[in-house]
Amino acid sequence: MGRLSVIDEMFLRSHRGLGTPIAMQGLWRSSEALEVELLTSIHSALARGPLGRRVVRPRTPGARPWWRRDIGAYPLSIEAAPIPAANLLEWADAAGANLDPTDGPGWRFSAARLDDGGTVLSLVCSHVLADARGLVLAVDRALAGESDYVVPQPGSDWSDARAQWAIVAKGTARALGKLATQREVRAELARPPRLSRSESVATIRTAIVTVDTHEWDEAATSFGGSANSLFIAVVTDILRSAGYTEPSIGVALPIDVRGDAGIDNAMSMTDIDVVASDSPATILAKCRTAYLAPMTSPAGFPEELLGVLPDRLAHRLAEGAGERDVLCSNIGVIADRIADLGGHRSTGIATRALHPGLTVAQLNRLRTRLSGYLCRSGEEYTLALVALDPQLFGSNSALLELALERIARYGVTARAW
Numbered sequence: 001m002g003r004l005s006v007i008d009e010m011f012l013r014s015h016r017g018l019g020t021p022i023a024m025q026g027l028w029r030s031s032e033a034l035e036v037e038l039l040t041s042i043h044s045a046l047a048r049g050p051l052g053r054r055v056v057r058p059r060t061p062g063a064r065p066w067w068r069r070d071i072g073a074y075p076l077s078i079e080a081a082p083i084p085a086a087n088l089l090e091w092a093d094a095a096g097a098n099l100d101p102t103d104g105p106g107w108r109f110s111a112a113r114l115d116d117g118g119t120v121l122s123l124v125c126s127h128v129l130a131d132a133r134g135l136v137l138a139v140d141r142a143l144a145g146e147s148d149y150v151v152p153q154p155g156s157d158w159s160d161a162r163a164q165w166a167i168v169a170k171g172t173a174r175a176l177g178k179l180a181t182q183r184e185v186r187a188e189l190a191r192p193p194r195l196s197r198s199e200s201v202a203t204i205r206t207a208i209v210t211v212d213t214h215e216w217d218e219a220a221t222s223f224g225g226s227a228n229s230l231f232i233a234v235v236t237d238i239l240r241s242a243g244y245t246e247p248s249i250g251v252a253l254p255i256d257v258r259g260d261a262g263i264d265n266a267m268s269m270t271d272i273d274v275v276a277s278d279s280p281a282t283i284l285a286k287c288r289t290a291y292l293a294p295m296t297s298p299a300g301f302p303e304e305l306l307g308v309l310p311d312r313l314a315h316r317l318a319e320g321a322g323e324r325d326v327l328c329s330n331i332g333v334i335a336d337r338i339a340d341l342g343g344h345r346s347t348g349i350a351t352r353a354l355h356p357g358l359t360v361a362q363l364n365r366l367r368t369r370l371s372g373y374l375c376r377s378g379e380e381y382t383l384a385l386v387a388l389d390p391q392l393f394g395s396n397s398a399l400l401e402l403a404l405e406r407i408a409r410y411g412v413t414a415r416a417w
Contacts, residue, residue: 002154062161066154134263208417225280250324
């Protein structure tokens with residue numbers, strides 16, 4: 001589609017300081033050194049692919065922003081000297097700075113040699129450009145030689161504005177009727193409390209572990225669950241073991257709704273509540289029900305309303321939408337083409353979100369304490385964890401230790417990445 005979706009615009013407002021800044025990151029590592037020529041060719045293919053675009057803000061009130069082709073990119077970044085393999089995550093955490101989906105570039109490709117002789121690659125993009133699955137698809141398309149991406153034409157701003165205002169007028173009238181007569185609908189518009197203000201950068205903890213797919217799948221089956229429900233069980237176990245004392249943990253679950261190979265934010269959200277007595281089996285049953293009932297906009301107002309309101313008011317209405325105590329995002333299977341770059345087989349692939357420049361004030365407004373991202377490459381699952389509550393998770397090593405311990409509870413051996 002040539003114009004941004006409602007969720008694209010939510011991430012655009014976040015980029016502009018109204019919400020939580022989010023970038024998507026794919027990490028790839030191997031035990032070998034990669035040739036500069038190979039990295040240069042990948043960088044060039046990415047620039048010509050669907051990441052090579054930026055947002056244009058229309059002047060017509062109510063018209064949605066649209067995409068313009070832009071192959072400008074940050075230069076390929078290669079560290080001059082090897083970095084310690086033990087510091088890989090610290091290097092990766094810093095890769096998401098200064099992304100700009102409006103003026104560009106909105107993505108960055110970086111590489112570093114490791115002191116163990118291997119290589120690590122990082123591809124980050126603003127969440128405005130793509131969701132996690134979309135980023136994987138963008139890389140796969142670039143490696144397949146599907147370059148020279150053509151941005152769909154957005155059409156007339158005036159026509160788009162008329163269509164959006166028509167949807168908003170009809171849907172808002174219907175929602176106002178319910179708002180006046182139904183107390184539970186009014187409760188949906190209750191705002192989260194404003195907390196302390198600070199511009200200092202927030203502390204985030206990260207960890208990445210890998211497990212054998214057969215071992216993970218067998219464990220999931222033995223507990224009556226699935227690979228996905230075991231993933232949710234582990235992440236909620238980690239939060240509870242870190243000292244989270246609420247009897248129920250709310251879990252946000254993205255649903256991939258893309259109908260083609262587009263890289264846009266093609267997802268909706270649903271949620272479940274997990275209690276301490278839940279097993280992978282009971283979590284699986286809850287998920288099956290939840291996936292049939294995606295979240296809707298608060299109080300029944302049309303989601304298009306957010307596109308015609310001023311940014312600050314739209315942010316206030318949508319603030320906290322989809323947030324729960326935990327986010328569990330199952331990215332799915334990584335294509336073999338990505339796992340094997342120019343004949344160099346990966347020893348690990350991870351996907352996750354970064355929060356570049358997240359301030360303490362923004363962190364204090366978040367409900368999410370812990371995010372988990374699961375992907376499969378070959379015979380391995382990789383679980384990336386991002387902890388957004390420094391009071392519960394004192395260090396990266398503490399988060400890693402909890403992850404290894406809670407996974408072992410299910411009879412699975414995990415390895416630090």
